[in-house]
Amino acid sequence: MSDAANPEDIVGLYQRHADAWDRDRRADPVIEQGWMDRFTALLQPGASVLDIGCGSGQPIAKYLIERGYDVVGVDSSPPLIKKCCARFPGNRWIIADMRALALHRTFDALIAWNSLFHLSHEHQRAMFPIFRCHASPGALLLFTTGSDHGVAIGWYQGEPLYHASLSSEEYRTLLDSHGFSVVAHSEDDPDCGGHAVWLARLKQ
Template sequence: MSRAKDGTGYDRLRLDRSGQAEAFDAIGDRYDEAFPHKEGQIAAGDWLVESLDPGSRVLDLGCGTGVPTARQLADAGFEVVGVDLSGRMVELAREYVPAATFHQLDLADLRPGGPRDLGRFDGVAAFFSLLMLPRAEIPLALRTIHHLLNPGGLLALSMVEAHVDDFEIPFLGHTIRVSGYLLDDLHRILDITGFEIVKETSYTYAPAVADVPPEEQVFLCCRRRD
């Protein structure tokens, strides 16, 4: 555990990532095998492709193996930067999407005044990455994304609709901790962190493995308010 010090709100949190990256290091390619149908994620990626100017700079936050999102965005001609806490996922992403640049980093590293500065972006994709954080950190993460975006920049965000906070679940033979909100609460948090929701869809998703329960996936296409 570590305490982030920067005066932006992170300094009040003790960040606990124990076991999270290690689980995804071990899972590797099996993540994509367990979640083979990603229509909602691809559709939200299509929204970024259709809405951003050619050559835009886009961040894939929690990029995993780089498939499908980093590849989708790179194939569209964007300058793609991917970030993931798992070193193994970053290795796979570099192999699968050589046209993009990937870093093993924590989202908290990118906070205003934080230890890493990757510059600013026209769009951010954050598919199922914020649900790996405790609820107390999610508004700070969204403010960090707001900081990373250029004025009027776009955010494609997905979460699982659930009223849980840092809740342990079995996941592909490992244990991870997840958080979620009911939809009205998620809308409120996006509003107070400076985002306008442009488009919203939801899917009931049944993973292809027995130890991961069905879930209600929510995809929110948002614009940064200045």
């Protein structure tokens, strides 16, 4: 098996392995708990949240829905969105490529947990205007990245899985230039699977 991978492979991989991904993700310890608690502590009750790269809706969307937030989920994998629709029929679930997202509405909060880092460097940079277009004044933005500029190839179900990251300095610059201020940031968070985690707020 070649270890070559590129970001264009991601959509197909998550379609082919939707059942395995859903099973594995639901079985994971909820390592996001600390950051999700921090995120929701800053939200008003019933706030609208756009989950970009929502997968099968578990555990992130499930956590938010159970706490009364109005979640809209977006993912490029039809099989994963189908699972969301079955589990949470009262919410809106959309099949869409995040790189071309244009919902023509804004939200009180945005989350891109373990999704942004599957994009190329160029497409990650292009996501920040998309975040801005979907953010209401004062909206929160929570997302994960790597810690250093580069590309890393992982493996899932015997297939290479693309990841990329910009530098922390560039993420800070992109946030600032699109009107977001950093509320909290952790590099290689040991309590969160080694992720770099960013929590930002759109300036009012």
